[in-house]
């Protein structure tokens with residue numbers, strides 16, 4: 001376990017916001033985490049706790065007076081291999097994309113479309129990360145956790161995780177209560193490419209790749225290429241990927257929107273109609289614009305960027321201005337995907 005006091009979190013959040021935490025604890029095993037919790041309980045320490053992953057979905061608004069916990073738990077272990085299915089237990093502290101690469105190199109398939117997503121494996125199970133028609137929940141069988149109040153181990157099967165679009169029980173009723181230590185994935189020995197999502201087919205055609213020649217590694221490279229075209233590299237320009245969720249509106253509201261905007265892009269779902277937040281933001285004239293030190297990325301307006309030494313409040317002010325404009329023009333509430341701390 002590594003404990004640091006009064007430490008900058010600039011390198012611990014992909015926005016690169018320079019705030020300080022009273023304490024930062026990096027732990028390397030379940031036992032180390034349990035020791036930390038039991039000492040805390042014994043000391044009667046009730047100061048705030050915040051568990052982070054790669055910090056790719058966080059916006060720090062101020063210094064954190066409490067303890068930041070971070071898992072460095074490693075390990076990729078096959079727990080069962082049955083027919084077409086392979087079951088793998090993965091440490092929460094492994095970088096998500098290192099895991100995707102490892103799976104593809106091992107000929108365990110399914111995660112190709114989730115290539116190059118920033119963050120760590122533990123957070124993938126909390127946030128239900130998604131891209132190009134796939135979501136983490138499609139492959140998660142269960143999640144091993146430690147109760148941050150007692151140190152006890154608890155397992156959540158997929159149904160108990162209550163997964164939704166960028167959502168899970170860990171963001172709702174049990175928010176802040178559990179640390180994910182391992183995620184159990186179910187992958188496949190057969191490669192079944194999922195290339196229906198907009199842009200993948202066209203990108204394959206552009207590269208002259210025929211569907212029947214497509215390998216998992218090629219699909220991964222195509223997804224990486226697509227993401228690089230649209231999304232800024234956090235090492236070059238601070239950002240947290242999509243800042244907002246794509247709103248899902250009722251069919252009634254959709255009919256009204258259609259009267260004024262007959263060409264509005266949309267995806268029809270059982271629960272309503274998903275309208276791309278990127279489109280709503282662009283229509284309001286925010287694409288590529290800045291407000292102080294915070295900006296709207298020109299290639300994908302769903303992404304807010306740190307133009308230099310922005311503070312959390314600068315990004316939050318831009319977010320609020322966009323939300324207000326979208327509400328004014330379309331009557332639609334944009335919810336943030338990024339968590340404000």
Ligand code: EPU
Nearest residue numbers: 131132241242244245246265276278279282299300301302
């Ligand atoms: N669009 C515009 N203007 C733009 C860009 C996009 O109007 O400048 C519209 C277009 O109609 C486009 C639509 O937005 O068809 C959707 O754009 P895109 O396919 O780029 O995806 P997205 O809905 O904006 C979602 C995820 C991304 C994920 C991509 C690809 C959310 C909140 N975001 O974005 O996830 O990479 O699909 O699957 O669901 C993330 O969560 O951090 C993230 C990057």
